[in-house]
Amino acid sequence: MHKRKLLSLTLFLLAGTAAYALNDPVKDSTVNDSTVKKVNGFLKKITLGGVFQARYTLSLNRDVDVNGTHQPGEKEVVRNSFSLKRARLQVKAQVSDRFLAAVLVNLADFSSDPKGKVLENAYVSYRWNDAVNFMVGQFRPSFGLEDLYPVDIIKSMDFSNQYYSFGSNGWQSFQVGVSMFGAFNKTGTVPVKYALSVVNGNNRNQISDDDNGKLGTARLEFGDMSKLSVGLNGGFGAVKQQNVYAFGVDVSGVIPLAPKWDLEIQSEFKQGNNHKYYYSLPDSLRADPVSKYQMHGVYVLPNFRYKINYHKLTSIEFSMRYEYFNEDFKHTGNSRRTYIPMISLAFLKDYGGRVQLGMQIDNYDKDITGTKTHNSNLMIVQVQCRL
Template sequence: MDKRSALLLAFFLFACGSVYAWNEPPKDSTVKDSSLQKAAGFLKKITLGGVFQARYTVSLHHDVDVNGTHQPNSDEVVRNSFSLKRARLQVKAQVSDRFMAAVLVNLADFSSDPKGKVLENAYISYRWNDAVNFTVGQFRPSFGLEDLYPVDIIRSMDFSNQYYAFGNNGWQSFQVGVSMFGSFNKDTKVPVKYALSVVNGNNRNQPSDDDNGKQGTARLEFGNMDKVAVGLNGGYGDAKRKNIYALGVDVSGVIPISSRVDLQLQTEFKQGTNHKNYFAIPDSLRVDPLSKYLMHGVYVLPNIRYKINYHKLTSIELSMRYEYFNDDFKHSGNARRSYIPMISLAFLKDYGGRIQLGMQIDNYDKDIAGTKTHNSNLMIVQVQCRL
């Protein structure tokens, strides 16, 4: 491990140790009733959960397939198909009043090459109090709005393009490492949440890190997402002995329109080093140092929800996400603009059942034949069931 990575990890461990020291009970404290201590400290409660998502996709371009890939020379382009998007199974074990373990797998990943896939979450969490919690293992470090909830309750068809790009670069999505998080002032007008993480940064299901560098992230969130909340995100680290960074800001909130209708708004901006792109370019073709290979993007997602509560139907929702993303804006980056209108019917509580009808419209500055970097229009019907 190089000096910068060692200092980053040492700082994190020092912060954890300091918090523990502040909260350590007096050495002479005793527990009067040992039976109550055992009952409170050894629960072993196991819960099962999961989500199933199936799709029917139609491409509206004659030379673009259902995956959004341009197929200029194919005898037959597959322009409509049924597919299994996600088949997730989650197991959580409340080992004690402080320890919890969780495993999440996506069995739909077996439909393609499962290498580096399938296993999504695999971690142990320790809760000291509302302000101090720890997670160790494979998890999603908090670095933006989309890290705060699973994909099955988002107000669009899928996560944003920037989420997957920053995840590929080690800042978001499933990573291996350690995290400390918590909340303060929960009962005040402006509650505060924080999250600190140190991860390998080479994505999920890897036997070990691919270099000595580590990536550290921090998030501060002010407010309540049910009303108005603002999040500040920052990250710094090393990749193959080169400095990398990422930053972002997000705003979310709910505006009541009537007793049955509300407007939910989410917007997010991020910028960071695209070191995966940099290291994929042959040395002879690189024109600048790593610090010049930058990506940035912004999206706006308004969602109008009409509450019905008629039998099992709980709401009808209409959303429209617009996103701009450029993976190399300092050079000849190919900006991508995405428009995703969607209407959905939500059943039961917390999207226990859902039917979604939407479009994924992608426009690039420059089309590249034979690739996914090509204009496309996909119509998607998705059915979802949460366990």
């Protein structure tokens, strides 16, 4: 019993001494008021966000499935299906007034082979001032309108065909590299924004680059997207020791039609080398160098918005995107024309909730049997919730 009392007293004295040392700046110079203030000032806040998108797709062609693939002779073609399009989770940490770290994952990618998928954004940005900012990691380099906002607030069912094609070639979508961006004359008559990026160009979630070449892009934007803006995009680089390029121009703006009616217009044109397609061909089928394999495309997207503000319903929108795209227009390219009429109901702020009903109508110059390069008509109902 005596030993137990002695042990308890010893532990009590040690705990008291440690507590006193931690609260006395003279005793412990490593933990003091100034240190606590620095820690509190450095670790500011962490925010969570995300988006959920689920859809029902119905193919109106008997021999075309819900993915737009032509399947002749099959006993049962899957022509209707529920699917999970996106289940994104984003974490942002405002480390200080200058440093920001962000991670974005799409958990819906686990429904198929997740290799090269799932992780979308993973970067650190540093803000010097309005005109000079830096970003390093995996992000979307600014090379057009569709790089400036997430897919859950676009005015159509999904990004354009040209976005995904230029993305697979390393100019858009999620890439690994470094970027410098900023804005000038923000309160002036013509605001100016710019972005310069250098990326690997072999898409996201790669251990390293697959060659020594890099892709460099630049974007200049004049004006205000809420009124009228014009963007100029240019890129140059090297892929497997061959030079490649891309360029584009885009226009966007909002035209007030009435107190509750707005017309939002977006349009983009892009052209560049399709080196992804070039290197997918067998050597015997490559008729020219990569510089002769070029893609180009244009789309126009008008969106009529009626601001209703009835309970949680904020707006009703009607859009119709028309797009022309050719992945190899200097050879035997197969032009693709896509029409996407859509009506959507928007709830809460910034599309916090959304119900979309639309059609995706694809018309090719030449149908290729048994592939996705085939005329199709898909009806899509999509439900969205943003966190």
